[in-house]
Structures are given as structure tokens and as C-alpha cells.
Amino acid sequence: MRWATYFAVTAAVIIVGLALGVTLPLVSLRLEAWGYGSFAIGVMAGMPAIGVLLGARLTGRLAGWFGTPQTLRLCLLASAGSVALLTLMPSYPLWLFLRLLIGISLTVVFVLGESWINQLVEDRLRGRLVALYGTGFALSQLCGPLLLTALGTEGDQGFWLSAGLLVAGSLLLLGHGGAPQVNAESASGKGLGKFCRNLPAIAWAVVLFAAFEAMVLTLLPVYLLREGFAQQLALIMVSTVVVGDAALQLPIGWLADRVPRQTLFRCCGVVLLASSLSIPALLHTSLIWPVLVLFGASAGGLYTLSLILVGQRYRDDALVRANAHIALLWGIGCLLGPMSTGAASQWISGHALPMLMALGAAGFVWLAFQRGAFSEVAGARQPG
Template sequence: MNAGGEMGADLALQDGRARTGVSLAIIIATASVFGLTYSLTAPLVAQLLIESGMTETLVGANAAMHAVGVLMIAPFLSQLSIRYQPKRLIVVALLMSGICLFAFPWMPSVWLWFPLRLILGVAAEILFVLTETWASELSTDSNRGRVMATYTASLSLGFAGGPLILSYTGFDGLLPFAVGTIIAMAALLVINMPGLRQPAMVSHGHSNILRMMRLSPIAMGTTALNSAIETAGLSFLGIYAVRLGWSETDGAQLITVLMIGAIILQLPIGWLADKVNRIGLMIGLTALSAISAFLWPLMLTVEWLAYPALFIWGGLFVGIYTTMLAIIGSQFRGADLVNIYAAMGLLWGAGALFGPTLAGGFLDVLPHGLPIFVGLTCTLFLIFVFYVKKSAIRAPEANQS
């Protein structure tokens, strides 16, 4: 009887682990749709609006509608996830994404693309926050670094997918929008696969987004840093490479190499995050990212050095975000974790809004403005992390006195 009971318990444990593994694979695959919808629509819609005769200012206003959608939905995601559960909300978000992408070329006026971008922003925020929460909830302290590294790699794969699709479909006609729609619908089939384990969305206190921002300033700073530099790099690395003598095609290849590094190197960084002090790892990755960014003017002028340098830099920099996800996942659970990620979504929007603007200003003034902007931003974040750590140490002492 005891042997049979132990065997049954072992089988149940193995079945639970298998279901968790399948669920993680489904959620991580679904997460890539967030990056894809953004990286596909951003250059596609911008180019088509310019061709329609809109000014750069209006094109920027259209892009900002994505951030407006994020701001609209983020404060309500925690309560919505408790009431409706993550799977149902993700299904709605994928339907919204697919319908909006398909609707763009059918609109009688490009002015109607503004509300469509807003709705895409709402859908993207739901996907970003709830898949991140779900992946973290299904992981444990012993494997969270590796799980979140795989998740981050999937996001980066999505970001790389948009430009890749456009390189084959071009910018004209229905095709690029149709491909995006098909991918969103495919993700809808994936999320409805059997055996999916849902996390229990229970609030562990009366928390809100503003409170979570105060509790996790490093997470907020990391998110803003990641989005600001990632969007600035996607916008200006090719332009900077041309300044250094690269052709436009080779400059685009440099961006691809950077993104490949951001994908592949997350797995060893995630393994490392499960073995060492995560804050220390984050500090080390930030310092290396800052130093190597300042060296771009030298490294990017030597072809055999430029490709491996950007490959490694992409992995190190995105590893900062991966490590932060592992830290956050070990501190918060359930609806509180949704609130943290919702707040991070707001900071992601802010970084994506201001990062390219500042990077463009640096490039206007300085010939090596892009690496200077990237290096300075990483350095400022490093100073911020040390300040927050110092404040956290002093806080208990102040309370005792």
C-alpha cells in the first residue's frame, strides 16, 4: 500500500511538472506576439502615414496612441485578472490585436488609424503584463532566472520578427497586415491548447500601481532603461552605422546581430541568475553595457570586431531586464505581481516615448551621439541602483532612531 501510494504520488508529481512545462511553453510562445505587433506596426504604419502626406509630428502622435492605450488599461489589470482570470483576458487581447491589424488597410481614412493604435496599445499591455505574470507564477525560486530568460528571449524574438516580416512582404498592400493577423490568430489557437495551468489571481494586500512603483523602483528603472535604449537602438543604430561608413544593408545586419545576441545569450544569463546574487549580477551587466557602449566608435569601425561586439552587447544589455524579472518574481505573487508588471508597462511606454527622442537629439549634436546616449543612460541607471540600495539600507536605521 505504501509503495503504491508513493508511486502514485511520484506519477502525480511528474504529471504536474509536465503540465507546468507545457503551460510555460504556451505562455512564452504567446508573449512573442506582444513584441511582434509593436515591431511590425511601428515602422509599417509610420512609413504609410508619411506616404499619405502626414508630417513627422503627426506620425509621432499616432505612435504615442500606443502609450495612451497602455495608460488606459494598466490601472485596471489587477482587478480584471482577479475577476476574469488571465487566459480569458489574453484571448480577448489576441482577438483585439488580430482584428485591429486586419482593419488598418480597410479604413476609409488614415485618421482612423489613431484609435486603432490605441486599441493595439491596450491589447499589447494585456499580453505583456499577463504573460509575464503567468510565466513568473509557474516558475520557482530555483529556476525563475532560466524561465524569465526564456521569456525575455521570446519577447526579443517577437521584436526581431516584425522587421523580418516586412523585409519579405514589403510595406504596400494588405499582405503585411494580413501576416500579422494570421500570427495573432495562431497564438489564439496556442493559448487554447489543452492542459494549460492557470495561476490563482489572489491579491495579497490593498496595493495599487503607484504603491508598487514605490516598492520596486529598480524594476521601474530597469524597464524604462530597457525600452528607451531598445527603441532608440532599433531607430538609430543603422543610421549611426552609415555615418561610420557601413552601407544601409550592412547597418541593418548589425541590428539583426544585436537582436540575435539578445535572444541567445539570455539562457546562460538566466542560468547565472539562478546561481549568484541577482542584484550583483544586474550591476555587473549594467557596468559592462555602459563601458562597451562607450567603445562603439572604436569597435564598429572594424568589421570583424563589430559583429561579435554587438552580439555580446545585445545579450548583456537585455540580461539586465531578465535578471530584474527574476528578482521581482521572487518577491511578489498573484494580483500584486500583475500590479508590478502593469506599472512596468507604464514605464516601458515612457521609455519608448523619450528614448528615441533623446537619442535623436544626441545624434543631431554629436557625431557619436548614439553610443554616448546609450553609455550615459546605463551609467545613470547604475548610479540610481546604488542610490536605491543605499536608501534601503538606511531606512531600517532611520526607523530605529
């Protein structure tokens, strides 16, 4: 196995998470300082999600035309240029376009980076090494806002640091091989419906985790404040969910190399269902802290195991195509999760966030126990 390449690609994608963790809140804070309202800031925040949907369609074609390593480097440099222009051209309409470009180019980076990692790793180590990547990315996103706090939000240092990080990520990939070989036509973004029919549990798990991640940082603090928690304590509770997601992915990956992965996948769904249902009842008790850890860990485990199960089955352009479908499903989850939860919170129940997560987890559990739920991965070698 090419260990140097694995760590280089993993580091490059983790750097993207750190750059996003700095840039995304900085853009929102800058718009607020300019006097823009919540709707305008929300529209700006939604542009990368639209970019995800577009970028997933373009990834296979770009990799087929330019090759996977070259496409990754070009997209990282394009993202760096777009972030730099956020500093040089402070215009709301232009920022909308630049955020769209950032969403498109970084989606290509995620799809090809995760495909490259899955192509490289040996199956006996797949669980641990994919989980190591997931842990690193989650921690990088968590460190981004902390780094922004140290840099300050008044100046443009955060934008320039993010641009520099993205350039450094492109340089890390120089001289490395073993990337998926991609046919531009066969790895285009077509075939999402077939992917969902063949792997319904994996498809729904990706949508569910995307909705979870979008809601945790945006709507969970609001939910906790409305339930009477002080702002500082609410943020600590949100951080507990994120830390649970990051810290327990490696144990989940270790288990994935020792027990049947489909069984572990189902267990994560059951734990997510139980923890979601427990939140309203235990919210004002000391038991809420382990529940929040399990809430984050089980949701993160669904995504980690989705990547592992896809990686053990597909190679080359089929792997890129599968990861492009995952990116499309991610974009759908990011769009639908906060919208549906926000509407339900306003008009149905104040506990809509954990209840909708429980409903989604119940749907996953039902799909995961259906015959043929993993038909596309059944032939691959399983641990345990």
C-alpha cells in the same frame, strides 16, 4: 510545474511579438506610400507607447473583474480585431485610434503573460525559463520584418496574417490554469512611486532597456549612416545588436540560477557602461562587432534579470501590480529615450546615442551598488 501551461503562455506572448514585427513597419510603409510626412508617421508610431501607459493602469482591474486567462484571451482578440480594421478602414484618424487600442490591449497581454509565466516557474529554474521567454520574444520581433519582406508590402497579407496570429494566440490559452489570482483594487496601477523607491535599480533598468530598444531600431541606423557606413552595413550592425540581445539571454538566465542574481544584475550594468563608452572609439575598427554583441546582450540582460528578481519576490495580484509598474516604466522609457537622444544628436553631439546610454548605465550602476537597492527582494531565496 505546469509545463504545458508555461509553453502555451510563452507561445501566446511570442506570437504577439511576431505580429508586432509584421504590423509596425507595414503601417509606417503604408503611410509613406500614401504621402504622409515624417511627423505624421512619427505620431502614429508613438500611439502604442501612449497605449502602454494607459494599458498598465487598466490591467489589474480587468484581470480582477474577468480573471487572468479570460482577460488575456479577450485582449488578444481585441488586438486581432483592431489589426483587421487597419485593413478594412484605411483612414489616418481612425488608424490613430486603432493603434492606441492595440497598444492598450497588448500591454495587458504582456503584463498578465509575464506575470503568469513568473507565477508558474519554480525558483530553481526561474532564470532559464524567464530567459527562454525573453529570447523567444526577441527572435519573434526580429523575424517579423523578415516575414514581411517575404509577404510583400503592397497588399494586405501582412495585416491579415497578424490578425490570424493573434487569434491563434488566444486559442492557445484555452484550458490552462495556474494564473495569478488578482484583486481588482489592490492590483490597480497605483503605487508606481513606492515601487521605484523600494526597487530603484530595477525601475531604472526597465526605463533604460525600454529606451535602448526604442532607439536601436529607430536611431541607431541613422547614427551609423551619419558616421559614414553604407546602409546595408549599418543594418547588419543593428542586427548584430539585436542578435546579441536574443542569443545571450539564455546564458544569462542559466547564470542567474547559479550565482547571486543581484551580482549578475550589477555585472550587466557594468558591461553596458563599458560597451557604450567603447562604441565611439571602436566604431571604425573590427573590435566594434564584439562590442555591439555585448551592448545588446547587457541591455537585454537588465530587463531579463528585472523580471527574474520581481518574479522571485511577488505572487498573485502583487506580481501583476509589479509588472504593471514595469509596463508603465517601459512606456516612459520608450517616450523619453528617442526624444532625448534625437535632441542631443542634433544640438550636442553626433555620438549622443552611445553617450546617453553610457550615462544611463552609469546611473544604474550607481543605484545598484547603493545599500537597500534590492530591499524588496532581499528576503527571497537566492541561488549560489
